[in-house]
Amino acid sequence: MQALYGFRAPVEAWIGERPAPSAWNDWRPTAIRHLLENDLSALGLARPPALDFAGPEAGPAGEGLLGILYTLEGASLGSQLIGRRAAGLGLGVANGAAHLAGTATAVGNWKGYFALLDSAPALDMERVADAARTAFRFARAAFEGKHA
Structure with missing residues (x-):
């Protein structure tokens, strides 16, 4: 959990520093940083040192942001399974698994994310893919305890 927070x-701070494109209307990314903070506290775990995330260029149609969001929003799919397993271990919203519930209940956001991709004009999918790879590399560094 500390690595996930790391x-x-x-990454969520980086996203928060960028304005949401007007084409998003009411859609917003799923944010769980605050839930992870609560879970770490509930389990008596310290927050890890902050890693520096240098996100990609935005791109003309927001490709950089969309690529990063692919990584984050896709996590909601796995959270459903992991949340059930955590519940089997006695972990729930009040004692260490709130972040799992927060992403598992946002699975509809995944569909909304794909609607954004479908509706984006002149989207450079290679830039989106490059940005997603940036996020995956950063996640790997966090889970390996390396500063990216």
Whole structure:
């Protein structure tokens, strides 16, 4: 969980520093940093040192942001399974698994994310893919305890 926080906190901060494109209307990315902070506290775990995340260029149609979001929003799919397993271990919203519930209940956001991709004009999918790879590399560094 500390590694997940080490990944999500700086990436979510990076996203928060960028304005949401007007084409998003009411859609917003799923943020769980605050839930991870609560879970770490509930389990008596310290927050890891902050990693520096240098996100990609935005791109003309927001490709950089969309690529990063691919990584974060896709996590909601796995959270459903992991959340059930955590519940089997006695972990729930009040004692260490709130972040799993927060992403598992946002699975509809995944569909909304793909609607954004479908509706984006002149989207350079290679830039989106490059940005997603940037996020995956950063996640790997966080889970390996390396500063990216």
